[in-house]
Amino acid sequence: MTGRRRGRGSAAASRSGHERGRPRRRGGGGAGGAFLPQFIDPRLGQVWLQFAILGAILILLEFVVDGTVGVLAGRIGGWLRRRHAVRRRVDVATGGLFIGLGVRLAVDR
Incomplete structure (x- = not known):
């Protein structure tokens, strides 16, 4: 670098969240904020209604999936509490996995 300071339109300004005086958009309303717009067609009209319907479908599906995972x-968990031998094998396998990942991390650094 030549020692000159960069102006507002530089990559540094863009990384800091501002470019041309406007804040860069971050986040969005969860997964739907980034996922749903690709399925919205402004030519069909009532964009807010399309978002509402697709959002409701997304929330319903997430509820079903998360509920199924929870159940x-x-x-x-109850099955593993009753079967100590299986739980011990799972614990040994999990411990071995963590040790292996730790060794790999140490070697890669």
């Missing part, structure tokens, strides 16, 4: 996790 299955509870049942598997």
Whole structure:
């Protein structure tokens, strides 16, 4: 670098969140804020209604998936509490996995 300071339109200004005096948009309303716009067609009109319908469908599907995972996790947890030999094998496998990941991390650095 030549020692000159960069102006507002530089990459540094863009990284800091401002370019040409406007804040850069961050976040968005969760997964739907980034996922839903690709399925919205402004030519069909009532964009807010399209967002509302697709958002409701997304929330319903997320509720079903998260609820299923919760129920299955509870049942598997109960099953593992009753079967000590299986739980011990799972614990050994999990410990081995963490040790292996730790060794890999140490070697890669």
